[in-house]
Amino acid sequence: MGPRGGISRCPCGRKLLTVCLSRSIQAAGSQLGQSKDYALPNASWSQDMLDLYNRFLDMTKDGLWKRIPSYNNILDHIPESMKLTYEKRKDTRLFLRSIDAEGAGFEYVMFLNTSEKRVVCLFQPGSYLEGHPGFAHGGSIATIIDSTIGSCAISVAGKVMTANLSIDYVNPVPLGSVVLVDSKADKVEGRKVFLSCKMQSVDGNTLHAEATALFIQLDATKAQKQQASCQ
Numbered sequence: 674m675g676p677r678g679g680i681s682r683c684p685c686g687r688k689l690l691t692v693c694l695s696r697s698i699q700a701a702g703s704q705l706g707q708s709k710d711y712a713l714p715n716a717s718w719s720q721d722m723l724d725l726y727n728r729f730l731d732m733t734k735d736g737l738w739k740r741i742p743s744y745n746n747i748l749d750h751i752p753e754s755m756k757l758t759y760e761k762r763k764d765t766r767l768f769l770r771s772i773d774a775e776g777a778g779f780e781y782v783m784f785l786n787t788s789e790k791r792v793v794c795l796f797q798p799g800s801y802l803e804g805h806p807g808f809a810h811g812g813s814i815a816t817i818i819d820s821t822i823g824s825c826a827i828s829v830a831g832k833v834m835t836a837n838l839s840i841d842y843v844n845p846v847p848l849g850s851v852v853l854v855d856s857k858a859d860k861v862e863g864r865k866v867f868l869s870c871k872m873q874s875v876d877g878n879t880l881h882a883e884a885t886a887l888f889i890q891l892d893a894t895k896a897q898k899q900q901a902s903c904q
């Protein structure tokens with residue numbers, strides 16, 4: 674069952690139905706002992722965010738785009754086979770999912786297009802991400818860009834880390850607004866993945882930020898050493 678299910682059939686408030694549906698999915702998931710998927714609509718999502726989400730969900734119908742589930746523990750993102758090398762800790766959280774209050778932190782959902790080597794993130798920054806009054810902190814913008822580009826790099830090259838991230842901040846992002854973070858892998862050279870990204874308003878009229886990044890595929894031996902040193 675997907676969150677798409679009854680949304681388009683709802684004769685009255687789509688937002689209400691979407692939220693109820695996603696809550697029941699999450700409730701069912703937690704009864705089964707599954708982790709909560711945060712990349713589903715909640716009551717804090719604005720109409721712009723919901724409209725965009727539904728537009729992208731429609732694009733998943735032909736299989737070219739996929740919604741990426743989002744959990745508050747990074748290990749829940751990792752395939753079972755790779756989990757064996759990590760020890761799950763209960764006291765850590767994925768940075769982007771560290772604020773509990775719905776709508777106060779990073780509200781986002783990502784969609785992956787494998788054939789285009791592209792990840793698009795729909796992002797609604799909440800009030801706890803404030804930098805200048807009324808606007809998202811530059812660090813929060815860097816975080817969502819790094820994570821979107823990072824997800825794109827992971828889909829292309831597996832275990833990677835950010836080696837370089839360069840951002841041009843062009844226009845401030847109002848808190849509560851919705852922006853599209855559109856990233857793609859431009860080139861892969863050995864272990865190096867070069868990516869670029871644009872953050873734009875929903876109507877496409879405002880460019881908020883542009884970025885380029887270099888991700889490095891982890892050398893298996895070095896990665897094991899790094900892991901051992903933090904356990």
Ligand SMILES: CCCCCCCCCCCCCC(=O)SCCNC(=O)CCNC(=O)[C@H](O)C(C)(C)COP(=O)(O)OP(=O)(O)OC[C@H]1O[C@@H](n2cnc3c(N)ncnc32)[C@H](O)[C@@H]1OP(=O)(O)O
Nearest residue numbers: 741750819820823824827828834835836837889891892895
């Ligand atoms: C679909 C998936 C869904 C998943 C959802 C999850 C969402 C979460 C996503 C979260 C995402 C969040 C992501 C995060 O937050 S990652 C956290 C932030 N990043 C780090 O902490 C990384 C720290 N750095 C390192 O560990 C190492 O330096 C790395 C691993 C990066 C490379 O060390 P390694 O020892 O392995 O490599 P090497 O030194 O042999 O170099 C190899 C080559 O690379 C070139 N090089 C290296 N550095 C740079 C540089 N700065 N500029 C230009 N070039 C550079 C170098 O010259 C060489 O080139 P060549 O001589 O071969 O030509």
